[in-house]
Amino acid sequence: MAERNKRTVRDLRRTNRAALLRHLYFEGPLSRQELGQGTGLSSGSVSNVAAELLAEGVLEEAGSVESDGGRPRTLLRVAPHSAYLIGVDVGETRVRVELFDLTLAEVARSELPLEDGGHDVTLVVRLIADGLREVLAGADEGPGVGADVGADVGGGPGADPLGRLLGMGVGVPGIAEQRPEGGALVHAQTIGWDAVPLEALLRAAAGLPREVPVLVDNGAKTLGQAEMWFGAGRGARDAVITLLGSGVGACVVTGGVPYGGAASSAGEWGHTVLNVRGRRCRCGALGCLEAYVGAGAVLERWREAGGSPLEGDEETALAGLLATEGEGVAAVERVLAETAEYLGAGLADLVNLFNPERIVLGGWAGLLLGPRLLPAVREATGAYALRYPAARTAIELGRLGPDAVTVGAATLPLLRFLDAGGSAPGVALSA
Incomplete structure (x- = not known):
């Protein structure tokens, strides 16, 4: 009985810490009184939890505000440099690795092109490991960050480690199968990955200790979480965050929670069929939405219409399409009008299936095309969707x-940290 009570007290303490820390993270800086009002915790619980988190360095004081007829109230906030996070985006043309402080302010970044190597697993793993070493070694001097960081990630003997690394999140172009043992496997049919043990490969290549979480998820889902926390999805309970790049995906949020399905593969919106026996998709099937609105598909349709995409990566070529002048404008306008209609039809499926209050267009191609196509996309969505749910769905551009994707990837270990009430699930790498 004593042990049961002991566990109950420990669980209550962790729950109180998590409630206070999460509220302060998203709404702070706040006074202790405001924290009590926002979390429902008693003034005694707020004082005790705040004192613990201040002593641990997770919180810090952020000035004061006048109170009505009493002493000024001290404001509290999450201490930015009390911990650090890594976010990785395995994109279509490059691998991006970013080091963030606890408030997700960027500390350092590395962008390494994939070039002609494509998505060869060995190459991608090496680029992530190289990027990780680069952002750690290149971090500016600051509280908790040394110039020679990274002893435990290949920095060499004697290097000063990062102050406190909570973990690394990785966004990938495929399905991440979460396994209790052996780490995540990635199934990415469009780039030729079949059950790739990415987590295990990254740990081996980067020399990460087991205590540091490496969390892998679909890139559209990490983007979705970032937009829901900090961007165009914030405040919505039922939303769909879409990612348009070479690939096309979506993060479906219901009741404020991302929907994963039976095998974490929900959201493969790009591989819903738009046209039976239609254009060949990268996945091998015919008529997928991605084969019409993915960046490569848009460029291919432009080429068929007589256009001449610029040499280089797809981002350069798509930007060139949008900048076309003179005789080629008519062909560009036809391709863009078709793209808006295809995209609107795909969004109408999301409206009819999920009845979201908000749909967000994100991804690098979505952000490039969106300002030009958004009015036509909204019109096409309304034409193809049922009127009642369509009239109650806002379609917006992503804001981040x-x-x-890298911000969203970094939220994977951050979420664990917040849910644990500020107790790092990984390892404190500093003394």
Whole structure:
């Protein structure tokens, strides 16, 4: 009985810490009184939890505000440099690795092109490991970050480690199968990955200790979490965050929670069939939505219409399409009008299936095309969707820019940290 009570007290303490820390993270800086009002915790619980988190360095004081007839109230906030996070985006043309502080402010970044190597697993793993070493070694001097960081990730003997690394999140172009043993496997049919043990490969290549979480998920889902927390999805309970790049995906959020399905593969919106026996998709099937609105598909349709895409990666070529002038404008306008209609039809399926209050267009191609196509996309969605749910769905552009996937990837270990009430699930790498 004593042990049961002991566990109950420990669980209550962790729950109180998590409630206070999460509320302060998203709504702070706040006074202790405001924290009590926002979390429902008693003033005694707020004082005790705040004192613990201040002593641990997770929180810090952030000035004061006047109170009505009493002493000024001290404001509290999450201490940015009390911990650090890594976010990785395995994109279509590059691998992006970013180091963030606890408030997800960027500390350092590395962008390494995939070039002609494509998505060869060995190459991608090496680029991530190289990027990880680069952002750690290149971090500016600051609280908790040394110039020679990374002893435990290949920095060499004697290097000063990062102050406190909570973990690394990785967004990938495929399905991440979460396994209790052996780490995540990635199934990415469009790039030729079949049950790739990415987590295990990354740990071996980067020399990460087992205590540091490496969390892998689909890139559209990490983008979705970032937009729901900090961007265009914030405040919505039922939303769909879409990712348009070379690939096309979606993060479906119901009741404020991302929907994964039976095998974490929900959201493969790009591989819903738009046209039976239609254009060949990268996945091998015919008529997928991605074969019409993915960046490569848009460029291919432009080429068929007589256009001449610029040499280089797809981002350069798509930007060139949008900048076309003179005789080629008519062909571009036809391709863009078709793209808006295809995209609107795909969004109408999301409206009819999930009845979201908000749909967000994200991904690098979505952000490039969106400002030009958004009015036509909204019109096409309304034409193909049922009127009642369509009239109650807002369609907006993402707000976090090209870094949304890496920010979202970093939220994977951050979420664990917040749910644990500020107790790091990984390892404190500093003394």
